[in-house]
Amino acid sequence: xxxxxxxxxxxxxxxxxxxxxxxxxxxxxxxxxxxxxxxxxxxxxxxxxxxxxxxxxxxxxxxxxxxxxxxxxxxxxxxxxxxxxxxxxxxxxxxxxxxxxxxxxxxxxxxxxxxxxxxxxxxxxxxxxxxxxxxxxxxxxxxxxxxxxxxxxxxxxxxxxxxxxxxxxxxxxxxxxxxxxxxxxxxxxxxxxxxxxxxxxxxxxxxxxxxxxxxxxxxxxxxxxxxxxxxxxxxxxxxxxxxxxxxxxxxxxxxxxxxxxxxxxxxxxxxxxxxxxxxxxxxxxxxxxxxxxxxxxxxxxxxxxxxxxxxxxxxxxxxxxxxxxxxxxxxxxxxxxxxxxxxxxxxxxxxxxxxxxxxxxxxxxxxxxxxxxxxxxxxxxxxxxxxxxxxxxxxxxxxxxxxxxxxxxxxxxxxxxxxxxxxxxxxxxxxxxxxxxxxxxx
Amino acid sequence: xxxxxxxxxxxxxxxxxxxxxxxxxxxxxxxxxxxxxxxxxxxxxxxxxxxxxxxxxxxxxxxxxxxxxxxxxxxxxxxxxxxxxxxxxxxxxxxxxxxxxxxxxxxxxxxxxxxxxxxxxxxxxxxxxxxxxxxxxxxx
Numbered sequence: 001x002x003x004x005x006x007x008x009x010x011x012x013x014x015x016x017x018x019x020x021x022x023x024x025x026x027x028x029x030x031x032x033x034x035x036x037x038x039x040x041x042x043x044x045x046x047x048x049x050x051x052x053x054x055x056x057x058x059x060x061x062x063x064x065x066x067x068x069x070x071x072x073x074x075x076x077x078x079x080x081x082x083x084x085x086x087x088x089x090x091x092x093x094x095x096x097x098x099x100x101x102x103x104x105x106x107x108x109x110x111x112x113x114x115x116x117x118x119x120x121x122x123x124x125x126x127x128x129x130x131x132x133x134x135x136x137x138x139x140x141x142x143x144x145x146x147x148x149x150x151x152x153x154x155x156x157x158x159x160x161x162x163x164x165x166x167x168x169x170x171x172x173x174x175x176x177x178x179x180x181x182x183x184x185x186x187x188x189x190x191x192x193x194x195x196x197x198x199x200x201x202x203x204x205x206x207x208x209x210x211x212x213x214x215x216x217x218x219x220x221x222x223x224x225x226x227x228x229x230x231x232x233x234x235x236x237x238x239x240x241x242x243x244x245x246x247x248x249x250x251x252x253x254x255x256x257x258x259x260x261x262x263x264x265x266x267x268x269x270x271x272x273x274x275x276x277x278x279x280x281x282x283x284x285x286x287x288x289x290x291x292x293x294x295x296x297x298x299x300x301x302x303x304x305x306x307x308x309x310x311x312x313x314x315x316x317x318x319x320x321x322x323x324x325x326x327x328x329x330x331x332x333x334x335x336x337x338x339x340x341x342x343x344x345x346x347x348x349x350x351x352x353x354x355x356x357x358x359x360x361x362x363x364x365x366x367x368x369x370x371x372x373x374x375x376x377x378x379x380x381x382x383x384x385x386x387x388x389x390x391x392x393x394x395x396x397x398x399x400x401x402x403x404x405x406x407x408x409x410x411x412x413x414x415x416x417x418x419x420x421x422x423x424x425x426x427x428x429x430x431x432x433x434x435x436x437x438x439x440x441x442x
Numbered sequence: 443x444x445x446x447x448x449x450x451x452x453x454x455x456x457x458x459x460x461x462x463x464x465x466x467x468x469x470x471x472x473x474x475x476x477x478x479x480x481x482x483x484x485x486x487x488x489x490x491x492x493x494x495x496x497x498x499x500x501x502x503x504x505x506x507x508x509x510x511x512x513x514x515x516x517x518x519x520x521x522x523x524x525x526x527x528x529x530x531x532x533x534x535x536x537x538x539x540x541x542x543x544x545x546x547x548x549x550x551x552x553x554x555x556x557x558x559x560x561x562x563x564x565x566x567x568x569x570x571x572x573x574x575x576x577x578x579x580x581x582x
Contacts, residue, residue: 038545040537099484100491102540221542223484274542296543309482309544 026281027383031325033300037276044106045362046113047397049419055398057415058389062429065387066133068414069423073120075416076197077255077334077403078423079151083174084409086126086135088416088423092119093147093163093196099222110359113397115419121145123160125176126423131410133425139176142169150200150256152209154238161198161211164190166236185209186241189229192216195270197333201256202238204263209236210246210287212253212267219272219307220296231295233267233287247287249319251295255335255403259286261349261377268332268353269322271299277361282332284353284372284379285322294319324379329358330366334404334416337374343411343428350374352386352413354401367391369401369415387415387426451516453569457507461525463500464558465566467493468528471535472555475547487546490555491539494532497558501529508569521568528561 024032059065069075072090079087098104125141128134142148142160150161158171160182167182188198188211195214202209215231216222233247233256247253252270259266265287271280272295280299292315294301296308301321304311326332334354342348350373355366369387373380390399399417406413413426453461471493478486508522535554539546 038541040534042540100488100539101495101536102491106540217542219542221484221546307541307543307545 024278026278026327027325028381029324029379031281031300033280033303034276034278036279036306038274039276042106042274043277043360043362044109045364046109046359047357047364047367047391047395049113049115050392050394050396050398052398052420052422055389055392057387057399057424059387059426063426064429065424065426067422068128068133068135068425069124069126069138070421072124072421072423073117073122074115074418075124075402075421075423076149076418077151077199078405078414078416079153080405080407080414081153081171081173084127084129084131084407085176086128086405086407086414086423087141087151088124088126089145089148089151089160089403090120090122090124091145091147091149091163093149094193095196096192096194096216096222113357113359113400113419115421117421119147121147123148123151127176133412133427137176141176142178147196149197150211152200152202154202154206154209157238159185159200159202159209159238161188161200163193163196163198164188166198166200166209166211166241184241185238186236186243188234189213192222192226194222195230195252197252197254199254199256199267201258201265203265204258207238209238210234210256210265211236211243212250212256214252214254214270215295217296218274219305220309221307224296227296233265246289248292249295249297249315250287250291250293253287254333255354256287257335257337257351259351259374259377260337260339261374264377266335266337266351268326268335269293270331270333271328272296272305273329273360275305277363278328281325281328282330283322284324284326284332284335284351288320291320292318293322300325324372326353326355326370326372326383327365329360331356331358332366333402334369336404336406336413338406338408340408342406342408346373346384347371350379352404352406353383354404354415356400356402356418357390357397364391364395367397367400369404369413386413387424390417390419451511453511454507457504457511458570460500460504460507461566461569464497464504464525464528464532464562467497467500468532468555468558468562471497472552472559475552475555478547479552482544484543487539490547490551491536494536494539494555494558497562498529498532498536501525501532501562505529508565518568521565524561524565524568528558528565531557531561 126135127137147163166185199212232245253267357367367390370383400419403416415424471490474490511517
C-alpha cells in the first residue's frame with residue numbers, strides 16, 4: 001500500500017511540475033490549443049497593486065492619454081449619451097458562498113490583486129462640454145443600484161443591467177441625475193452569481209436588448225443544477241420584457257456590442273481556468289442565434305473537458321467554435337467597435353478590447369487594451385496592443401482595464417480601470433492639438 | 443523473557459483527542475469520495491475536501507506529539523511514520539480535491555484517501571495499544 005501511495009503521489013506531483021509550454025499562437029481565428037495540463041496546485045500569479053504615481057498608461061506615438069476621472073468606486077462599463085455626457089457604472093457584485101477550502105484560499109489570493117475600495121453601486125455622470133478631457137461637471141447620475149454593469153440607451157429610455165434585474169429609467173436629455181424610480185424590464189438570473197456581471201447591448205433598431213449572463217462556476221463544480229439559465233445570452237423584447245436564450249454554453253459573456261457594418265451582435269467571452277497556462281483562450285465572437293458554445297462540456301468547438309460529468313457527447317457534437325481568440329486567461333471584459341471611420345488608417349474598422357489580466361498563469365497576460373482590426377464586418381488580422389503599461393517595470397499592477405468605449409463624435413476612446421478607479425481617455429494627439437487645448441499630455 | 447520496563451506509556455488525553463480527528467476524518471473522506479464517484483453530486487466531493495482539511499489541521503499537532511513520544515522511546519517509530527504517511531497523502535489529496543468538478547476526486551483522489559485511511563487507522567491502533575508496544579521494544 002505504501003508503494004502505491006508513493007507512486008500516486010509522485011505521479012500527481014510530477015504533473016504539477018510540468019514545464020511551461022513553449023509559446024504558442026493563441027490569437028486570431030485559429031488558435032493553437034496545446035494539450036490539457038492540469039496541475040496539482042493551480043498556477044496563481046497575481047500582480048500586486050501599486051499607484052500610478054507620475055506615470056500613466058502607454059499609448060502609441062501620435063496618441064495622448066489623460067485621466068478624466070479618478071477616485072471612482074470600481075468603474076466597470078460606460079455609455080456615452082447623445083449630448084456627449086459619459087456614464088460610468090460602478091459596483092462589485094456576486095454573493096457566491098464558499099463551499100470548500102479552496103474557495104476560501106483562492107478567494108483571498110485573488111482579492112490581493114483588486115482594489116480595496118467598496119463598489120459604488122451607482123452610475124456617475126461626467127460632462128466635458130468643451131472636450132478638453134477635463135470634465136467640468138461630475139454628478140451621481142443614479143444612486144442605490146445593485147452592482148450595475150451594462151448600460152444602453154434607446155430613444156429616451158435608459159436601460160441598466162444590475163446583477164439581478166434589467167431596469168428602465170426615463171432619461172430627459174441633458175439631465176445630470178435621475179431620481180425617478182425605475183421600471184423592472186425583467187429579472188435576471190442572480191442565484192449565487194459566481195460570475196455576476198450582466199453585460200448589455202441594444203439591437204441596431206432598438207427593439208431588442210441583449211444581456212450576457214455568466215456561468216455560476218468555472219466548469220460546473222457547484223453542480224449543474226445551479227447552471228440553469230447561466231452561460232447564456234438572452235434576447236429580451238424591449239417592450240414586453242419577454243426573453244429567450246439566443247446562445248448557450250457561452251461561459252462568461254462579459255461585454256456585448258453591435259458590429260456596425262453587419263449590425264450583428266458580438267461578445268467577448270471569458271473561458272475556463274485550470275487546464276494549463278495556455279488553455280483556454282478567451283475569445284471574441286459573433287453571437288449566432290441558436291449556437292451552443294460548448295461550456296462546460298467542451299471548448300473551442302469539440303475539445304472535450306473531462307471535468308464535466310456526466311459528459312454530454314450529444315451536446316459536444318453541436319458545439320460551435322468561436323470566431324476569434326484573444327489569448328488564454330487575458331480576461332477580456334470590454335468591447336467597443338469604432339464607427340464613423342474611427343481614427344482613420346489602420347483604425348478605420350475594428351474593435352477595442354479591454355483585458356483585465358490573468359491570475360491562472362505564471363507569465364502575466366492581458367492587463368492592456370488591444371485593437372482587433374475588422375474588414376467587411378469580420379475580424380481581419382492579428383490584434384495589436386494599443387494601451388499598455390498597466391504592469392510596471394517592477395511587475396506590479398498600476399491599473400486593470402475593464403470596459404472600453406469609443407466615442408465617435410469626439411474620436412475618443414474611454415477605458416474604465418477598476419484597480420486605480422480611474423477613467424482614461426485616449427485621443428489622437430493631432431486632434432487635441434487642433435482643438436487648441438495643448439494640455440492633453442499634461 | 444519480558445524485560446522490566448518503565449511505567450507503561452499511556453497516551454496523553456490531549457494527544458488522544460487530537461489523534462481522534464484524522465482517525466475519524468480520513469475514513470470519512472474515503473466514504474465521501476466513494477459516494478461522489480457513484481453519484482457525481484458535488485456535495486460529497488466538497489465534504490471530502492473539508493474532512494481532509496480537518497484531518498490535516500488536527501493531525502499536524504498529533505503528528506508532532508507522536509514524534510515526541512517516539513523520541514522519548516515511549517512509542518515505536520512505526521506510529522509517527524504511519525501518521526506521517528497518512529498526513530502527507532492527505533496533503534496531496536487536499537490539492538487533488540481543489541480541482542474542479544469531476545477532476546476533484548478521480549482514481550488519484552480515491553487512492554490517496556485509501557492510503558490516508560489505512561495508515562491513520564494503523565497508527566491509531568499502535569498508539570492506543572501502546573502498552574504492549576513498549577514491552578516489545580524493551581525486549582528487543
